[in-house]
Amino acid sequence: MADDNKKVVIELQDVKREFLVGDETVHALRGVSFKIYEGEFVTIMGKSGSGKSTLLNQLGCLDTPTKGEYYLDGVSVRKMSKPQRAVLRNRKIGFIFQNYNLLPKTTSVENVELPLMYNTGISAKERRERAIAALQAVGLGDRLYHRSNQMSGGQMQRVAIARALVNNPAVILADEATGNLDTRTSFEILVLFQKLHAQGRTIIFVTHNPDIANYSSRNIMLRDGHVISDEYNKNIMSAAEGLSALPANTDE
Ligand SMILES: Nc1ncnc2c1ncn2[C@@H]1O[C@H](COP(=O)(O)OP(=O)(O)OP(=O)(O)O)[C@@H](O)[C@H]1O
Numbered sequence: 001m002a003d004d005n006k007k008v009v010i011e012l013q014d015v016k017r018e019f020l021v022g023d024e025t026v027h028a029l030r031g032v033s034f035k036i037y038e039g040e041f042v043t044i045m046g047k048s049g050s051g052k053s054t055l056l057n058q059l060g061c062l063d064t065p066t067k068g069e070y071y072l073d074g075v076s077v078r079k080m081s082k083p084q085r086a087v088l089r090n091r092k093i094g095f096i097f098q099n100y101n102l103l104p105k106t107t108s109v110e111n112v113e114l115p116l117m118y119n120t121g122i123s124a125k126e127r128r129e130r131a132i133a134a135l136q137a138v139g140l141g142d143r144l145y146h147r148s149n150q151m152s153g154g155q156m157q158r159v160a161i162a163r164a165l166v167n168n169p170a171v172i173l174a175d176e177a178t179g180n181l182d183t184r185t186s187f188e189i190l191v192l193f194q195k196l197h198a199q200g201r202t203i204i205f206v207t208h209n210p211d212i213a214n215y216s217s218r219n220i221m222l223r224d225g226h227v228i229s230d231e232y233n234k235n236i237m238s239a240a241e242g243l244s245a246l247p248a249n250t251d252e
């Protein structure tokens with residue numbers, strides 16, 4: 001729950017993002033404010049055009065607000081240059097995308113090692129060890145040297161989750177992370193997200209699928225660039241139970 005004794009990982013203060021299109025101004029975010037505390041699993045929902053991707057780009061340090069402040073782990077992102085943001089992003093954020101974004105024809109371990117390449121303080125040996133540990137943590141200890149084109153969608157998403165974890169980021173940002181997966185595989189991935197949440201990870205999951213909000217601890221709804229609701233989930237459903245309740249004949 002919201003608790004000022006807990007560490008604030010993300011703070012947005014009246015964030016606005018405007019785009020100039022011809023001589024018209026598009027108000028994609030119209031003053032968004034919230035704090036996200038360490039260990040929260042937050043879903044961000046809203047209809048098409050409500051501002052989800054624009055918000056995700058702010059949170060992921062891919063873009064900066066037109067107005068307002070964004071603090072990531074206590075650091076003001078607004079005043080940063082692009083290269084400074086890139087360093088911050090690499091150190092503090094693990095990204096998980098709908099289409100996995102793995103390097104094609106590249107092994108799992110090599111994909112997972114990638115975020116560590118930018119850190120010269122980590123030796124090749126340590127890099128490999130950490131990649132293997134991250135893959136084991138997502139249940140892929142037996143697929144270390146498979147290439148991305150030799151794996152299922154669910155396995156590729158697990159590799160992407162391992163890659164997001166390997167740098168021990170302050171926040172995991174997921175964008176429709178189950179959007180390309182069938183029901184059973186989506187549940188398996190949600191089980192993994194709930195496991196990470198139980199381990200104290202901070203997760204932000206952007207989706208237009210209202211079902212996902214049943215499994216998170218808090219849900220923020222956007223409409224037309226505004227936050228229209230921000231609620232804690234008093235009855236978090238178990239993805240593991242949902243998975244075991246699925247009919248057996250849908251097994252892969
Ligand atoms: N680069 C841009 N230039 C101009 N307008 C933009 C730009 N990016 C987003 N917008 C506008 O800002 C609004 C919010 O767009 P955004 O992509 O954040 O919506 P979304 O909630 O992610 O929608 P979807 O579910 O369809 O992905 C839309 O009206 C969109 O047209």
Ligand SMILES: [Mg+2]
Nearest residue numbers: 049052053054
């Ligand atoms: Mg979008």
